[in-house]
Amino acid sequence: MIDNHHLLRQVIALNANPYTGQRGxxxxxxxxxxxxxxxxxxxxxxxxxxxxxxxxxxxxxxxKTTDIYQALADLGWxxxxxxxxxxxxxxxxxxxxFLFEAAQLIHQxxxxxxxxxxxxxxxxxxxxxxxxxxxxxxxxxPMFGHNKAxxxxxxxxxxxxxxxxxxxxxxxxxxxxxxxxxxxxxSPEIEYLEHDINGLMVSTDINSYATAVSNLLNDDEVxxxxxxxxxxxxxxYNIEKMISNFAEGVKQCLNAS
Numbered sequence: 001m002i003d004n005h006h007l008l009r010q011v012i013a014l015n016a017n018p019y020t021g022q023r024g025x026x027x028x029x030x031x032x033x034x035x036x037x038x039x040x041x042x043x044x045x046x047x048x049x050x051x052x053x054x055x056x057x058x059x060x061x062x063x064k065t066t067d068i069y070q071a072l073a074d075l076g077w078x079x080x081x082x083x084x085x086x087x088x089x090x091x092x093x094x095x096x097x098f099l100f101e102a103a104q105l106i107h108q109x110x111x112x113x114x115x116x117x118x119x120x121x122x123x124x125x126x127x128x129x130x131x132x133x134x135x136x137x138x139x140x141x142p143m144f145g146h147n148k149a150x151x152x153x154x155x156x157x158x159x160x161x162x163x164x165x166x167x168x169x170x171x172x173x174x175x176x177x178x179x180x181x182x183x184x185x186x187s188p189e190i191e192y193l194e195h196d197i198n199g200l201m202v203s204t205d206i207n208s209y210a211t212a213v214s215n216l217l218n219d220d221e222v223x224x225x226x227x228x229x230x231x232x233x234x235x236x237y238n239i240e241k242m243i244s245n246f247a248e249g250v251k252q253c254l255n256a257s
Contacts, residue, residue, distance in 0.1 A: 090121030095162030198229035
């Protein structure tokens, strides 16, 4: 409950969704939560939370074809392979066991499918063991800068069946359709995923997830549409737009006073 909301003229919300929670002691509110508390939609400004992606976008733009071929050679793969990438922290809410099982089903359906895993965390040993036991899986640990940009550039899909947060912006910047599930513990940035526009939201069922990925890899027209949708989302969700939205909310507040 927002106390004394009748005294406030304008509220700035992180996203449009009904999310409410905390980050580092800061209360985070979603637009739907705020309007449910009695605020009119004209009193709520959605800032669309983001980070500064300019540097990473430039790093992606600087990746050369020769960089991609060298990285593929280092991985033991080639440009005919279809690569799903997981990039993020390795912990329980990322549903890595789910990803591993789904990936095996995808590979059974499409022998050219490869799984690339970037990141570090408590489940590193599990990830390393899985990669060592499957020759079509590579775990490369945490990656940053040009190396991270190159590996995302050579990938086809962003696979994360578990918690989605601000990392979704990296996927969009690289033009990767984001494939996740409808778990209940996503961060508010899940709002940026538009089903059949820039990615897919699949039920929390391993067979359904694997089928969705396999179907997408077999339908280039749909895949290219989602890829363009991801790039369009990268243009929308960035720190510049967030600052502009925040400033507009402040101006509306001042004008209402």
